[in-house]
Amino acid sequence: MTSASFEVVKGDHPRLSAHGPWTIADGVAALDSKIRAFAQTTLDKKLTIDMAGVEALDTVGAMILQRTMQACGGRTQEGQPLAGFVNVTDHHETLLEQAAGNLISCEVPQRPNSALIVLERVGRATDDIAEEVLNILSFVGQVVSRIGENIRHPGHFRPTAVVHHMETAGLNALFIVGLMSFLIGAVVAFMGATVLAEFGAEVFAVELVGISVLREFGVLLTAILIAGRSGSAFTAAIGSMKLREEIDAMRAMGIDPMDALVVPRVIALLLAVPCLAFIASVLGLMGGGVVCALALDIPPALFMARTQDIIVIDNFVVGMVKAPVFGFAIAVIGCYQGMMVEASAEELGRRTTISVVQSLFLVILADALFAILFMELDY
Amino acid sequence: MAEQKNVIEVRDLKNQFGKQVVHDDLDLDVREREILGVVGGSGTGKSVLLRSIVGLQTPKDGQIHVLGRQIFPRKATAREINEDIGILFQDGALFSSMTVSENVMAPLREHHPEIGDQLAQEIAGMKLSLSGLSEGVGGKMPSELSGGMRKRVALARAMALDPRILFLDEPTAGLDPIGAARFDELIISLKENLGLTIFMVTHDLDSLNRACDRVAVLAEKKVIVNASLDEVRRSNHPWIGEYFGGPRGRAAAGANLASGAA
Numbered sequence: 286m287t288s289a290s291f292e293v294v295k296g297d298h299p300r301l302s303a304h305g306p307w308t309i310a311d312g313v314a315a316l317d318s319k320i321r322a323f324a325q326t327t328l329d330k331k332l333t334i335d336m337a338g339v340e341a342l343d344t345v346g347a348m349i350l351q352r353t354m355q356a357c358g359g360r361t362q363e364g365q366p367l368a369g370f371v372n373v374t375d376h377h378e379t380l381l382e383q384a385a386g387n388l389i390s391c392e393v394p395q396r397p398n399s400a401l402i403v404l405e406r407v408g409r410a411t412d413d414i415a416e417e418v419l420n421i422l423s424f425v426g427q428v429v430s431r432i433g434e435n436i437r438h439p440g441h442f443r444p445t446a447v448v449h450h451m452e453t454a455g456l457n458a459l460f461i462v463g464l465m466s467f468l469i470g471a472v473v474a475f476m477g478a479t480v481l482a483e484f485g486a487e488v489f490a491v492e493l494v495g496i497s498v499l500r501e502f503g504v505l506l507t508a509i510l511i512a513g514r515s516g517s518a519f520t521a522a523i524g525s526m527k528l529r530e531e532i533d534a535m536r537a538m539g540i541d542p543m544d545a546l547v548v549p550r551v552i553a554l555l556l557a558v559p560c561l562a563f564i565a566s567v568l569g570l571m572g573g574g575v576v577c578a579l580a581l582d583i584p585p586a587l588f589m590a591r592t593q594d595i596i597v598i599d600n601f602v603v604g605m606v607k608a609p610v611f612g613f614a615i616a617v618i619g620c621y622q623g624m625m626v627e628a629s630a631e632e633l634g635r636r637t638t639i640s641v642v643q644s645l646f647l648v649i650l651a652d653a654l655f656a657i658l659f660m661e662l663d664y
Numbered sequence: 665m666a667e668q669k670n671v672i673e674v675r676d677l678k679n680q681f682g683k684q685v686v687h688d689d690l691d692l693d694v695r696e697r698e699i700l701g702v703v704g705g706s707g708t709g710k711s712v713l714l715r716s717i718v719g720l721q722t723p724k725d726g727q728i729h730v731l732g733r734q735i736f737p738r739k740a741t742a743r744e745i746n747e748d749i750g751i752l753f754q755d756g757a758l759f760s761s762m763t764v765s766e767n768v769m770a771p772l773r774e775h776h777p778e779i780g781d782q783l784a785q786e787i788a789g790m791k792l793s794l795s796g797l798s799e800g801v802g803g804k805m806p807s808e809l810s811g812g813m814r815k816r817v818a819l820a821r822a823m824a825l826d827p828r829i830l831f832l833d834e835p836t837a838g839l840d841p842i843g844a845a846r847f848d849e850l851i852i853s854l855k856e857n858l859g860l861t862i863f864m865v866t867h868d869l870d871s872l873n874r875a876c877d878r879v880a881v882l883a884e885k886k887v888i889v890n891a892s893l894d895e896v897r898r899s900n901h902p903w904i905g906e907y908f909g910g911p912r913g914r915a916a917a918g919a920n921l922a923s924g925a926a
Contacts, residue, residue: 389789
């Protein structure tokens with residue numbers, strides 16, 4: 286199969302003879318740089334293009350020829366015969382005329398200095414973070430005020446939705462949360478006992494498990510799992526509703542999407558996370574107890590007794606107080622990011638990722654702040 | 665007129681989803697350089713037929729030839745066919761993460777990696793201009809465009825490789841009458857200037873009147889008529905009577921007569 290080619294005569298009367306099939310399928314694109322270089326040498330001279338050898342022509346071939354002609358000042362006026370082309374068939378003439386009317390010159394933009402790009406991105410990112418923080422705070426304000434409104438006018442409240450979200454975000458997560466907590470409790474007991482055995486203080490593994498599981502692990506693991514599992518689901522669900530204009534439809538019907546979508550999810554997590562955290566704590570203790578009984582020769586009765594004596598109720602309270610705060614943070618971030626989805630499916634994916642990252646960050650930040658608070662309070 | 669060559673030949677096509685048979689022994693010919701309008705009630709499998717022909721849907725049985733290549737049972741590779749056909753999906757199906765010109769350049773770059781940046785940009789610019797879009801559109805994201813503009817961009821992308829057959833899935837749905845009429849004109853001029861064959865699924869009676877050379881009517885799991893619009897109108901099948909004889913059908917036909925007389 287032949288491919289597109291051309292030969293040129295340079296000088297005061299430049300002439301370009303095109304041969305073969307001038308179509309993109311037959312490699313006309315590969316000629317582009319050579320033709321461009323030729324056009325540079327013939328600026329302002331009267332170019333003739335001989336089409337006698339052209340077997341086939343498509344829009345790309347026509348465009349390249351027409352562009353070369355125009356670069357040399359040969360403009361085809363509308364309604365006039367093609368200037369500068371010779372031996373043109375009727376069909377090729379149509380294509381060449383059409384190309385003349387739709388020729389668009391585009392310069393490939395110069396890339397700016399990469400150091401500047403980095404600087405610009407840093408600046409933009411900083412600005413975006415500041416704006417996002419403000420937006421989230423304002424969203425929290427809206428959620429709280431809507432919850433207040435729901436309490437004043439219980440007619441707006443949607444108990445069915447709350448129960449539904451408690452089931453999907455809470456009850457359905459029970460198994461995985463419990464299992465994880467049980468395993469972590471067991472690991473803490475085992476690792477702790479190994480180290481403590483060097484000091485002959487194996488029995489303190491009970492305290493280690495009790496304090497770490499009740500104060501931190503039970504609730505923190507629950508929050509992390511729920512953030513990954515339900516926070517992202519909230520963003521995806523609300524975001525895709527936003528994309529399909531469902532939220533606009535609600536507004537048009539006079540349904541406040543805050544009441545219908547956000548408040549039920551927030552309340553559901555506010556209630557579900559403490560329940561899950563409680564179960565996680567109990568299972569974490571059981572995990573520790575099982576390891577103590579099987580591997581460390583601390584019988585369950587002793588484990589129970591030490592737990593009751595030494596692990597005062599304070600540790601449990603400290604853990605549980607954090608749970609609703611974490612639940613609130615996860616739900617608010619999930620819903621906020623969902624409501625911020627605009628325009629495209631790609632944005633939905635991006636927002637879902639951001640939602641998980643932000644809620645994990647907030648959960649751990651809140652945990653650190655709680656730790657400082659309780660330290661100051663001497664709990 | 666001399667007998668024209670068939671560019672698409674569908675024989676004994678059978679499509680089935682679960683127990684629901686969509687097509688049964690369906691035959692269809694599309695001739696070179698014609699605009700074929702495919703009509704049919706909802707659920708008669710117009711889009712399924714289109715998807716079967718372009719190879720996106722594997723039929724249960726039958727034979728499909730496009731441009732002499734056997735699409736089903738599959739012999740030609742997808743890549744061979746893809747260079748010769750362009751598809752305009754119903755809602756454009758533009759890649760949302762790319763700008764408008766990148767969308768048009770995507771098939772070019774995929775099939776012709778040797779293409780230079782500047783040439784690719786120029787080609788994209790020309791195709792967008794051919795589709796009736798102004799120069800500033802190229803840098804925008806698809807989400808910033810109106811529905812009509814998205815269709816035009818999708819048309820530019822479908823034409824990126826200078827295909828020989830263009831498949832359009834309801835190209836004028838969702839456009840205002842002026843935009844739809846312009847789209848019809850655009851398709852006609854593309855057919856005449858570039859020698860395209862166009863396979864168009866449509867519900868738009870004005871489009872059928874204005875643009876289509878022949879009309880294929882899908883009903884009872886088959887193509888019941890495939891002929892010029894006048895012949896189709898004369899058919900005494902009840903569905904066709906209802907479709908073209910209803911108030912909208914008569915209005916569109918009347919408008920066409922009036923413009924033809926003027």
